Amino acid sequence: MPIMDSKTGKIKRDYTIEELVEKAREMRAYNMVSLTAAGSGHTGGTLSVMDIAAALYLKKIRHDPQNPNWEDRDRVFWSTGHKAPALYVALGEAGYFPVKEAVKLRKLWSGFEGHPHRLRLPGVELSAGSLGQGLGVAVGCALNAKLEGKNYRVYCLNGDGELDEGSIWEAIMCAAHYKLDNLVSIVDRNGLQIDGPTEEVMKLESLVTKWRAFEWNTIEIDGHNMKEILAALDEAEKMKGKPTVIIAKTVKGKGVSYAENVVAYHGIAPKDGRSGKESLDRALEDIGDSSFTKEKVNKLLKIADDYQKEVNKKIEASMPQFSRNYWWNSANGMKVEMDATRNGFGRAIKKLGSDKRVVALGADITSSIRMNEFYAEHPARKKRFFSMGIAEANMALVASGLAKEGKIPFIGSYGVFVTGRNWDQLRTTVCYNNFNVK
Ligand SMILES: Cc1ncc(C[n+]2csc(CCOP(=O)(O)OP(=O)(O)O)c2C)c(N)n1
Known part of the structure; x- marks a missing residue:
């Protein structure tokens, strides 16, 4: 069901397959302008x-952008919150707000946060960013439809790297247990995550066999073929008694030559800014939407720029000012040299690595937290490094097992994940057992 008027039940706007292909092109272009204006964001996954x-927002789901909380709307959960810019341009194209607004990506108070915030933008179903959580929420939402006899459908967008998280498999089991045929997971199978190819970080294959064994209806498609995407979504709707997973083979960075299949383009905007080899201009050339003239792009970038200037003014006006300088806020001796904590971590683990008992466990952000310093100049140490995938809870437990046998394991991820997602493992297993996990 395409975009609807929730009051009259009439279709507001429908698209042909050819039009959808063109819309996806336009969305890629807006996406790249947004990322460039922000100077950061996730190029790879938004394009894949x-x-x-x-297909979802302009053709398949039943929704009314003028009535975002319509009770009977289909729900789409973006479990991979880092792909938010793609969600924003989809919502904009569907009519939740003018799509050009999405160029205010990552700007304070704009609502277009780096990861989606449900309370700040209409059409966003779920605040997300910590991977592995959306599918469970989608299961709850689908269960509610069954309980209340509602016929809305529930879609969840998952990343393939995200499937490393155990909570995803708990949700998979739960959905099959409750025979949630109103639920569809779409896996963006682009084959890459942050540390490299999925099969090197944590082997996923055979993915189809795995989902089937968990008793899901399993469909494999080319995730860039509009016809196949729509056919799979229709097939899922006909399925009775089982949830459906659509494993969509995609290319990370699709449509932008310098980003396609390039691991480094996971979480960055075009390296060269507006023009140059790896720039916005080059990306737009590759994408090939002729409506994105220099003039139009300038106007879009100006929207972002003007907005940022207003934000800066407001911030400046709200900053407390000293009436004059004192020794403690201006003397040279009081100034400190700043260095990121992760750099210190990298230096320390490099040094400590000479102790053969030291092992390092990574959770798909190894270079980002400088854990790679452990083996960068000491290739022999690589065998004491273990990639755990995006699975912080299991990482803490595996480290515990190694510690129990006399190793000194270092585990690492971003602070929120390595304390939050494995808090109980740290409490019960690491602490109560007094295991020497760092
Ligand atoms: C719990 C958690 N751990 C780590 C991260 C950091 N992180 C953000 S994206 C990402 C890789 C995700 O890979 P995938 O799901 O395949 O997404 P894609 O490659 O399609 O962007 C990681 C590890 C996170 N957001 N959440």
Whole structure:
């Protein structure tokens, strides 16, 4: 069901397959302008998921952008919150707000946060960012439809790297247990995550066999073929008694030559800014939407720029000012040299690595937290490094097992994940057992 008027039940706007292909092209272009204006964001995954986003928001789901909380709307959960810019351009194209607004990506108070915030933007179903959580929420939402006899459908966009998280498999089991045929997971199978190819970080294959064994209806498609995407979504709707997973083979960075299949383009905007080899201009050339003239792009970038200037003014006005300088806020001796904590971590683990008992466990952000310093100049140490995938809870437990046998394991991820997602493992297993996990 395409975009609807929730009051009259009439279709507001429908698209042909050819039009959807063009819309996805336009969405990629807006996406790249947004990322460039922000100077940061996730190029790779937003581009790989874009055709699916266009198919869902412009053709498949029943929704009314003028009535975002319509009770009977279909729900789409973006479990991979880092792909938020693709969600924003999809919502904009569908009519939740003018799509050009999405260029205010990552700007304070704009609502277009780096990861989606449900309370700040209409059409966003779930605040997300910590991977592995959306599918469970989607299960709850689908269960509610069954309980209340509602016929809305529930879609969840998952990343393939995200499937490393155990909580995903708990949700998979739960959905099959409750025979949630109103639920569809779409896996953006682009084959890459942050540390490299999925099969090197944590082997996923055979993915189809795994989902089937968990008793899901399993469909494999080319995630850039609009016809196949729509056919799979229709097939899922006909399925009775089982949830459906659509494993969509995609290309990370699809449509932008310098980003396609390039691991480094996971979480960055075009390296060269507006023009140059790896720039916005080059990206737009590759994408090939002729409506994105220099003039139009300038105007879009100006929207972002003007907005930022207003934000800066407001911030400046709200900052407390000293009436004059004192020794403690201005003397040279009081100034400190700043260095990121992760750099200190990298230096320390490099040094400590000479102790053969030291082992390092990574959770798919190894270079980002400088854990790679452990083996960068000491290749022999690589065998004492273990990639755990995006699975912080299991990482703490595996480290515990190694510690129990006399190793000194260092585990690492971003602070929120390595304390939050494995808090109980730290409490019960690491602490109560007094295991020497760092
Ligand atoms: C719990 C958690 N751990 C780590 C991260 C950091 N992180 C953000 S994206 C990402 C890789 C995700 O890979 P995938 O799901 O395949 O997404 P894609 O490659 O399609 O962007 C990681 C590890 C996170 N957001 N959440």
